[in-house]
Amino acid sequence: MRLDVVTIFPEYLEPLNVSLVGKARARGQLDVHVHDLRTWTYDRHHTVDDTPYGGGPGMVMKTDPWGEALDTVLADGYETGSHQPALIVPTPSGRPFTQELAVHLSERPWLIFTPARYEGIDRRVVDEYATRMPVYEVSIGDYVLAGGEAAVLVITEAVARLLPGVLGNADSHRDDSFAPGAMANLLEGPVYTKPPVWRGREIPEVLLSGHHARIARWRRDEALRRTTANRPDLIERCDPKAFDKKDREMLSVLGWEPDPAGEPYGRFWRRTGGVEQ
Numbered sequence: 001m002r003l004d005v006v007t008i009f010p011e012y013l014e015p016l017n018v019s020l021v022g023k024a025r026a027r028g029q030l031d032v033h034v035h036d037l038r039t040w041t042y043d044r045h046h047t048v049d050d051t052p053y054g055g056g057p058g059m060v061m062k063t064d065p066w067g068e069a070l071d072t073v074l075a076d077g078y079e080t081g082s083h084q085p086a087l088i089v090p091t092p093s094g095r096p097f098t099q100e101l102a103v104h105l106s107e108r109p110w111l112i113f114t115p116a117r118y119e120g121i122d123r124r125v126v127d128e129y130a131t132r133m134p135v136y137e138v139s140i141g142d143y144v145l146a147g148g149e150a151a152v153l154v155i156t157e158a159v160a161r162l163l164p165g166v167l168g169n170a171d172s173h174r175d176d177s178f179a180p181g182a183m184a185n186l187l188e189g190p191v192y193t194k195p196p197v198w199r200g201r202e203i204p205e206v207l208l209s210g211h212h213a214r215i216a217r218w219r220r221d222e223a224l225r226r227t228t229a230n231r232p233d234l235i236e237r238c239d240p241k242a243f244d245k246k247d248r249e250m251l252s253v254l255g256w257e258p259d260p261a262g263e264p265y266g267r268f269w270r271r272t273g274g275v276e277q
Helices: 008-016 020-028 063-079 098-107 123-130 148-160 213-231 234-235 245-253 261-264
Strands: 004-009 031-036 086-094 110-113 134-138 256-258 269-271
Touching: 004 008, 004 063, 004 148, 008 020, 008 031, 008 110, 008 148, 020 031, 020 148, 031 063, 063 086, 063 110, 063 123, 086 098, 086 123, 086 148, 110 148, 110 245, 123 134, 134 148, 213 234, 213 245, 234 269, 245 256
Parallel strands: 004 031, 004 110, 086 110, 086 134
Antiparallel strands: 256 269
8 A cells, every 4th residue: 555645744744654554664565655745835934824715713725735746746656656546635524534434445555645734725625636536534533633644643553454464463453343344333342361360350250261152242242331331322323133132132231222213313222211230
């Protein structure tokens, strides 16, 4: 996979040299290029922003530096054999970044990131490049940062760990929170390691039983328990068909039941008066 990032703070992307992403770069699994947007400015102050049309506070990033930067990145990529680029625009007004989207992006050969500052990039830049490649406007959460570089780091790490060979164990992400399949709308439950007793706290007995089916059931129940407690919105929109008999029994204990009346509204479960035992 090729990764290009255009930013006014290249030093912010130094973490791409460490941990799993850094190792993937060293092994040649990730070809990362970080570009300074100010390279494509020609005034004494290397200006990348201007006042917004229509008035209002803040500044807007200008079209010309971004246009020249992206044209140069695309030309270089094509010359070196890259293909099928996709533009990733980190923005709080974008679609939520999910594990499903991370999986989708991990299957693309070339991602170009445009982390913005100030009030964002002139909209015409996004509209222009949407005619040349897929554009993903992505939000990593319902909050606003000073810039999009932190979002680039988040998205890159989530995507890179899904590439073949990046994780030491290829099955490591199978039971992740939100992983496609059985965990698609669930949070992963608690995990434990040695010693079996620490400061008087014991690990759950089932994990020492060696009974794989019981352990799998316990982990599934704990995932349901954590999801209902921390992210009830995930349970509300789960299709009841996604759960087996044992799942339904556990959800009932946790105070939930299918809600056929909610289906037209995208809601499939509802809280009841049940109490966890």
